Structures are given as C-alpha cells and as structure tokens.
Amino acid sequence: MIKVGIIGCGKIAEVRHAPEYDANPNAEIVGYYDVAREKAEALAKRYGGRVFDSLEDLLAADLDAVSVCTANRFHAENSLQALAAGRHVLCEKPMAMTLEDCEAMVRSAEEKHLTLMIGLNQRYAKAHVKAKELLDSGEMGEVLTFETHFAHPGPEGWTGQKNSWFFSKKIAAFGAMADLGVHKTDLIHYLTGHKIVRVKAAMTTIDKHYPDGTLIDVDDNACAIYTLDTGAIGTMQVSWTNYGQENNSTKLYCRNGVLRLYDDPQYSLIVEKPDGTVTPYALDVLTSNKEQTSGRATNTGVIDAFIEALQNHTEPVASGRSALHAMKVVFADEESARTGKEVEVRDSL
Template identity: 45%
Template sequence: MSKIKIGIIGCGSITKHRHFPEYAANENVEIVAVCDLDKKRASRFADKAGATVYISYEELLQDPAVEAVSVNLPNALHAPVSIAALKAGKHVLCEKPMATSIQETEEMIQAAKDSGKNLMIGHNQRFVTSHQMAREYIKSGKLGKIYSFRTAFGHGGPEGWSADGRDSWFFDKERAFIGAMGDLGVHKSDLIRFIFDQDVIEVGGFVDTLAKENTDVDDNAVCVVKLADGAIGTLTASWSYKKFEDNSTIIYGEKGVLRLEDDEDYSFIFYPIDGKPEKVDAGKIQSNDEGGQTNSGVIDEFIDSILSKRQPAVTGEEGKKALEIVIAALESSETKKIISI
C-alpha cells in the first residue's frame, strides 16, 4: 500500500503536539512538506521528516507530491486556505473551529464536493473512549430518558500552550475571531451532538472577557443548550482555570448518572439508580498538561478515510453544526435572547 503524502500548513503548538507526531507514527503516512511564515520553525519539523520547507502555503499547494494537508493556522485562515487546498486537489484536515462564519463553512463544504476530496474537521473529543462508551450507553437505553447534562472545557489559557505565548494570535480578534468559546467550546458543542446523537435546537449564552487583559476575545463562556428531544444542559468554556484543567461531562438520566473524565482514576463511571457503580479506566482524555499527549485519533481517522475512499467521521457538515452552536451562543450573549438553530 502506497503512503499518503502529507503537507502540514502551520507549525505551531497543535502541529508540535498533535499533528506531526501522529502523522509520524502512522505507517501509512509520509510527511513531504511543511509550511510556516517562520522558516526556522518549519525547518525544525522538516529536518525530522526529510520534508520540503515552504513559507508560502500557495507554493506548497502547487507541489504535486502533496496529496493531503493539515491546515493548522489562525482561525480566520481556516476557510480560505482549506478552500484553496481543496481546489488544488488536496484532501484537507482543518483544525477547529472550521471557519469564522456559516457562509464560510458552506463554501468549504461545496469546495470539497466539487473537488471530490475529503474535508475533515479536527474535533478530537469524538474519539475519546469514555465519550464513545457514553454514546453507546445512551443508545442502548441504559440511562433511560436523558434529563440534563453539563460539559466543560477549561484551562489556564493559550499563553501556556501556544508557540508564541502571550503574543499568540489567539488573543487577536482579527485572526482568532473568537476566544475560549471557539478554542474550547466548539469541541464541546461537537461532543454534545455526538454523545446524544441529535442536534441542539436552542442556545442561551453568556460570553465575556473576565480574566485576560489587553484582548478583545472572550475568555469565559457559559451556555444553556436544549436538545431536539427536550433535554437541557450547560456548556462551559474557560481560559481562567489556572490550577486544574477541566474536560468533564456529566449526564443525568432516568436510570442513573454518567460521569466522564471527572475522576482521577476512572474516566468512565456509571452510577445506576439500583446496583453498584460501574467504574472503567478507559485511559485519560488528551490534555495540554505534561503526560497528556496521547494519540487523538484524528490523524488516524483522516488517513484511513482517504485510504478507504470514504467520508471521514467529522465531515464539513458536522463541523458546520458545531460552529452553529458557538455562533448562536455569541448572538445570544449580544442580544440577551435565546437563539433557535
């Protein structure tokens, strides 16, 4: 089987901690090109892979050796670069949030259809074992009717994660479009749809800047969301959890409670109304902390979808629906109204 030849566009922290090592570990991949405006930064990855260095993504996309690309750039560049890559005949794995508007998501989806190439969005929470177990528990009826839930994603902020620290594009609204809600909240909006296997139909949001100085992007958001079947829950995204990262989800059902990524020893715990708790160590969810750099599953899914000539698990349509929830939260916060999707 021939290897898929990959180009990586953008050589920041998401490439360092996720994309590059996971491509390198995949036996069906050859990294042939890397691109960054900072040539030295790109060269560090290129030297490890024996890849060609580019400082222009347009030039990389003209490289006939490149079959597929990761788009790991500031949020405002996700759509234009992904569309250019699809038009150049490359498969695309785009980091989240996939775009800065619904119109952009639709243009990306259309570009993928026109090119016949795969477009995948990097929502990794679907591939977490505890989340997949929860989806099956709910599908099988073990929780009965779902009443409510809460899900959160918070850490100390991009300054502890980004390659550029406090000078990162994450804090620049023109390049980022949105702060914690786009960085972390969009992961949870995708997760909610995945776990419950249904759409969110209403959103109420409080989105604000409370912890970070000298920035015009949000750093804290708390949203109330309603599912198609009537269940309601909260979604929290924060860049102000300075001591501990929180990536937990708790689901309250007719027949018991599920606690996911909420215990130091067990990533999946089911407390039935009757009987003993079921506790499973299903491995730790990915984290920005040391020791949290486990395989996300995103790269392997992207590559397998190309090799298998099928659509990836997180299509452009799925990425669009996750972004719709985020944008609804922003609109709700601004208008002080509940937004229907």
C-alpha cells in the same frame, strides 16, 4: 501510502499533527509551509520532508492531503485553496470565523468529492467513544439533561506567549468559546445524536489582559444553556481562567442512569445505574495543555482517523458536514450573548 503536507507549523502541528502522521505507517509527510519559515524547518528537521516557499508550491507537490494548522482566521482560505487544488483537508477547529466560510468549505469538499475533516479530537477520546456506544445501544435511555465543562488557565500555557493571536478578535473570532466551546458543543451534539435547537449564552472578559493592561477583546469565560430537539436542556461552561486543575468533564443524566466522563482522575468513564450499581472504566487520561506542551502528549486518534478515512474512502466521524452544527450553535451563542436574548439555531446548509 497517503502523502500529506502541513500548512502552519506552530504548536498543534508540532505536538499532534506531525508526530501522529510520523507514527502512522500509512502516512508520509511530504512537506510543510509556514509564513514563518523557521517553524517549517524545525518540523522538517525532526520528521523529514521538504520546506516549501509558498502554499501554492506545497499544493502543487505530489500530495493527497493537507493538515490546516494555521490560526483560525486562515482556516477557510487555506482549506478552500487546498480543496481547489484537489487535496483532502484535515482542518483544525474552529472550522472558520463565519458560518458562510464554514458552509463554503463543506460545499467545496462535497462538490469535489474530497474529504474535509475537522480536528475535533474530543470525538476520538476513548471514554467519549465508549459513552457514544452505550448511548447508541439504548442501554442508558434518553439523555434528560447534561453538563459539560472545559476550563484551563488559558492559551498562554499552550503557546508559551503572554500575548498570542488567541487574544485577538480579528484572528481568533472568539476566545474561550472558539477555543474550548466548539469542542464541548460538538461533543453534546455528537454523543446525544441530537441537534441543539435553542441557546441562551453569556460571554465575558474578566481576567486576561494585553501587555498594556487593557482587557483582551475576546471572551475569557463563556456559559450556555442548550435545548436539544428532544426538549432536554443542559449547560456548557468554558473558561480560560481556571488556575487550578484542568476540568474537561461531562455528565449526561439519562433515563437509565448517569454517564460521568473525565470527571474522575482514575476512571475516565463512570456509569451509575438507578439500582446503585457503579461501573468504573479506566480507559485513558486526557492530557492537559501543560502535559502536551511538555512533550507528554498521547495520540489523539485524529490523524489515524483521517488516514483511515482516506484509505477506505469512508466519511470520518468528525467530517466537515457533521462539525457544521457545532459552528452554527457557537455563532448562535455569540448572538445570544450580544443581544441578551435566547436564539434559535437556524438549519442552513
């Protein structure tokens, strides 16, 4: 049995971490810590386990691992403290607010031989898993170009608040780019198996306002052109101002055909071949933010993957080290958007 604690008991802990640990027969939630005690109490009431008065008290309990589900600004601090206490960590995305902090997290986990996993649930979505299989098998041939999107109406629908920390540069670092761009940047790296070596990005704030009517200080829309180490180019577009149906689609145009992912309401993967053959796969449906907050979340597979990695002493697919590349790219996106220049993605750690 893997004994876990949850740090930060807001929305993601409520709709994903706590219910998915609860549903996993090999996990037991020992306790919770939140600066807002009532949030921890609500989860304890529903899923069992103790409420702790401080992070130190939680980390001193009989635990193997923790989920870090606090706002972005606290990810590095909470994760480093948990790793220092000898606990494995599953930290929500985006990993941290600076590249230095991301690298410190990876270094700390590796030095202590502990697992650091990042909540990049897109890697575990069934159509993405199947697409990865097809790409790795060589059946599709080289990825020549791609487009990936993540566009929804913004975090207000998720948090239920008109003005949440998601709209604060000090607490979130970025807006749509950190919230959604991290997922899609990571997905391109993960699916193609290639690094993004150059970026040209634009970020803007056009439609989200604070209650006083001023525009928020993080981006509500972002776009990037990515160049892979193979020379292939493609685009990523993320938005908090899509007031229609959520768009979570990706298309990979390969030498031997096209992979369409979450691009059709019925078939989560469609494979088109040059001879005209079209193979649709009805694998799953990605739940939108609206569905998740109304209690219709499906298991993301993230918690099961974390528990499995801890039990088998294997590296999770969304390890901290593998997630580092997307963070480097996102920081390069920010630099490109700020300077108006194309930016090389530097390989550090």
